[in-house]
Amino acid sequence: MTGTFPKSASFPALALGIMVLTVLIGPLFFPEADALPGSETYAPPSFTHFCGTDLNGRDLLLRLLEGGRISLLVGICGAAISLLIGTAYGLIAGSSTGSLDNAMMRFVDILYSVPRLIFILIFINAFNERLQLAASRHGWDWLVGSSRLVILILSLGIIEWLTMARIVRGQTLTLRERPYVAAARVLGEGYWTILWRHLLPNLAGIVLVYLTLAIPSVIIDEAFLSFLGLGVQAPQSSWGSLLAEGAGAINPIHSAWWLLLFPSLALLTTLLGLYSLGNALRRSIGVKNH
Numbered sequence: 001m002t003g004t005f006p007k008s009a010s011f012p013a014l015a016l017g018i019m020v021l022t023v024l025i026g027p028l029f030f031p032e033a034d035a036l037p038g039s040e041t042y043a044p045p046s047f048t049h050f051c052g053t054d055l056n057g058r059d060l061l062l063r064l065l066e067g068g069r070i071s072l073l074v075g076i077c078g079a080a081i082s083l084l085i086g087t088a089y090g091l092i093a094g095s096s097t098g099s100l101d102n103a104m105m106r107f108v109d110i111l112y113s114v115p116r117l118i119f120i121l122i123f124i125n126a127f128n129e130r131l132q133l134a135a136s137r138h139g140w141d142w143l144v145g146s147s148r149l150v151i152l153i154l155s156l157g158i159i160e161w162l163t164m165a166r167i168v169r170g171q172t173l174t175l176r177e178r179p180y181v182a183a184a185r186v187l188g189e190g191y192w193t194i195l196w197r198h199l200l201p202n203l204a205g206i207v208l209v210y211l212t213l214a215i216p217s218v219i220i221d222e223a224f225l226s227f228l229g230l231g232v233q234a235p236q237s238s239w240g241s242l243l244a245e246g247a248g249a250i251n252p253i254h255s256a257w258w259l260l261l262f263p264s265l266a267l268l269t270t271l272l273g274l275y276s277l278g279n280a281l282r283r284s285i286g287v288k289n290h
Contacts, residue, residue: 009280016273023068042256051260070238078218081157086164095174123155205285212278216271239267
């Protein structure tokens with residue numbers, strides 16, 4: 001990967017930066033009263049409420065910004081967890097002997113066959129109440145109310161590392177045959193030293209590229225689960241849960257179209273920006289699709 005930032009990635013990076021900055025600081029510009037339910041329910045977009053209001057009279061723009069915080073938090077944290085697990089697993093598998101490498105990759109194949117939805121539901125049902133009880137015993141009130149969100153992030157991160165592991169393992173198989181790795185072995189450097197000093201730094205480019213592609217994948221999974229009512233729960237909201245509310249507001253009698261349109265645009269814009277950035281970075285370092 002070259003030291004210069006690819007020009008094709010500049011626009012999506014700028015757009016994503018603006019999106020993240022807006023989501024982070026946007027709610028600070030809303031008066032506190034606007035964060036509470038108003039008197040107008042299902043009010044269409046206007047100069048007072050740029051994106052309209054929902055069933056309870058809440059400003060949809062504010063809810064989009066707050067929901068964006070949750071969606072981006074889940075995407076970034078879930079992708080970071082998958083990055084750590086997948087990189088470590090693929091690095092060890094690719095640098096190990098044939099039998100260990102084969103066993104580790106067969107384990108990955110087995111995990112690929114497990115439906116994601118079932119895994120996440122089992123994970124939430126098994127650990128949500130336990131985490132709440134443990135948090136209440138230690139006085140961590142913030143964790144009691146956010147236990148489901150924390151478990152959702154962990155479960156998404158745990159299931160998203162499989163592709164990363166395969167990619168890192170394939171690159172490691174190539175790198176371990178390079179002359180500088182053979183020279184390090186001859187000089188008596190240990191196994192872990194070679195991984196840390198010689199293999200991992202040369203994987204940084206491809207790991208960064210696929211991190212940008214893992215974030216939208218996690219966001220999509222979270223949005224799908226929240227749309228089905230299995231992800232983020234009230235009073236918290238994400239773009240997926242807002243889409244579910246918007247879909248419920250579409251009916252033959254009265255259709256609050258703005259409740260579906262604006263969350264869809266927010267989610268679509270973010271995903272397109274992330275995929276465009278990832279593809280631009282991938283092309284800049286010549287990585288093929290896997």
